[in-house]
Amino acid sequence: MAFTPPKETYTGKVYTLEIGVPPDTVRFGGENVLPLHGFEGIVPSRPVIAYEIQDIPPDDWPDTVKKPFKDVSDDPVSWAKFCRDALKARAIALRLIGTHPDRENRSPEDAAKTVRDILSAIDVPLIILGSNHTEKDASVLIAAAEAAKDKNCIIGKAQEANYKTVAAAAMANNHKLIAMSELDINLSKQLNILITQMGFDKERIITDPMCSALGYGIEYTYSVMERIRLAALLQNDATMQQPMLGDIGMYVWKAKETQARPEDVPPWGSLEERGIAWEAVTAIALIIAGAELLVMRHPKAIEAVEKVVDELI
């Protein structure tokens, strides 16, 4: 029997996003097919992986992932430079975790200064993330967005509880915006609609359907991402055509599998390789599900994922 490849016809397309200031820009999104289905349409850009850094030293990161940054991580500027120069980071995600009231409760002004220092030291597409305290983030992200004015960064995350303030700050300073909801395609759509109703350009939004790590709910993130992509491409749903974010580092490096010592769990094998594999496998699964932007931590995990992406493109 003759075989005719059953190619899919898609009606929708994911928006292309570009961040950073020329010549240091990166692009992602833009495909008119399911993730990496280059055999039936166009996949103009590869997923972008941003190195995660933070405004305070990574005391709560497990040793495996603290070690590669041990000489630079007590200062965000040297940390960022190290990622850019030594690790060839295509983008950097600065998490302002020190502003969290339960951490150092740093002020919005402190956050703004960190952002300014990084941007004046290096040219790199920057993603600026709050501490995920919706109330505090509102004020922190206003200050951070202003400090990065016109640098074409990504600001996040806007959530149901604070999207008005965060989106307004991103809009006023010409940034892109991450919209995060909780593992539910309808909530995700709803938030995108609310944000665009404020006059925010729908083509400047990145959807974060909420991440989870391998072994800790990744199947939920995986399926929500797949469903968002199907809605975007097959139903041409313009409220679901934003590129998607997988903010994986913080979930992966919390899992027991990235921390438990081999002597405590002999069947799990070497700790360092286990942690790196945990992050890399989580990333690849979400890339297959549709993530175009990833925030990751370990240089070896990122390197391996990049190599496989080379093969996928």
Add this chain to the structure above:
Amino acid sequence: MALTGVEIFKLLPKTNCKKCGFPTCLAFAMKLAQRQASLDLCPDVSEEAKQKLGEASAPPVRPITFGVGNKAIKMGEETVLFRHDKKFVNPCAFALEIKDSLSDDEIITRVEEILNSEIERVGQKLRVDAIALINDSNDAARLEAAAKLIVAKAHEMPLIICASSPQAAEASLRLYADKKPIICGANSENAELMADIAKTYNAILGITATASGGLDEISNITEKVKALGVTDMVIDPGARKAKEILEQNTLIRRAAIKKNFKPLGYPIITFAQREDGLKEALIAAIGIAKYSSIIVLSSIEKWKNLALFTLRQNIYTDPQVPMQVEQKIYKLGEPTSESPLLITTNFSLTYFIVSGEIENSKVPGYLAVMDCEGLSVLTAWAAGKFTASKIAQFIKESGVENEIKHRELIIPGYVAILSGAIEDKLEGWKITVGPREANGIPAFLKSRAA
């Protein structure tokens, strides 16, 4: 091609006798079209209709059992492209490659590694499932010798023999005649001979294409082999690069599911071997997510197994029903009437993490696991299923009051907010707030016991 409900209806008796359990023949036909009913429910269907419908209503990906006995692996039977539509049915198997060019000792070490690969996770026993013996030596006698070593050491382990020479294949297959092995290497040149051998030894035949032939060539070979009387096949589309694996696997599964294209309605075998172990893990991850039924690996380090087993478990869980454990009071260690009592929800993941940490603490205790429809602590709380009054009622009805003398209940740190309300509803009880994360439990229990 799949038949529509109306096409199926035309083949039914049209008497609306209801013996199938549906009100009309048409209603039954619609269910058949959606693969939600099976034809044998209708006692009056004609032989002719049976034949026509049988072909069309067979599962789009042929169900095949690889190996025999305890370690047999079920493959195929898949009905959807995306896991949110319906649970993926048969989790892919992992096979470790063993080249027959290795020394006898090396072969035995590798077999032992597989036999010791079992890990328990969230209550399931997970392991490397099979061996892929590769005729790297190109020597029939060596292949046979290697197969002999393997069968002596692991006679129950399902075996894939990869050999393109029918003679070499046959010698080693003889040792596996009653074990339903896979013989991989039928191509357009040797298909007849291979089909013959597969039939003689009751083996599953692995079909491979030449580099340029692709899925068209595979379809021709599977049709030809089927005509020769072999019904159980697996497909190796020849893809080795990540991009090709994604493309070929997607096209095969789509052709089977959406077009009911029988020549590709077989399980897929993916050869993921790479020099770099981490990269190999990532290629395998693509196979797990995208439709491989067997994934061949070149090495099975523990860290790699753990990650791959976990991804497989996650992708193959039921998207509608979270994995859950039974509601009851679990005894961990050998608790006495003075031992602490903790409470959590019945989401499998939550239960296994929490019970594991209580065991780690070496402090014996009781864990009250409450039915919250398989939701995690915070999700159950947010959904109104892990509330003060429900917890109070559960504790009262559980009978735990007869087992313990004290009246103290330790609740998860994330729901600290419930403590007052539970105390109000559970008279005479004291509520203690435990740590938020389960990894804080050992220190918490030890310090109390001290």
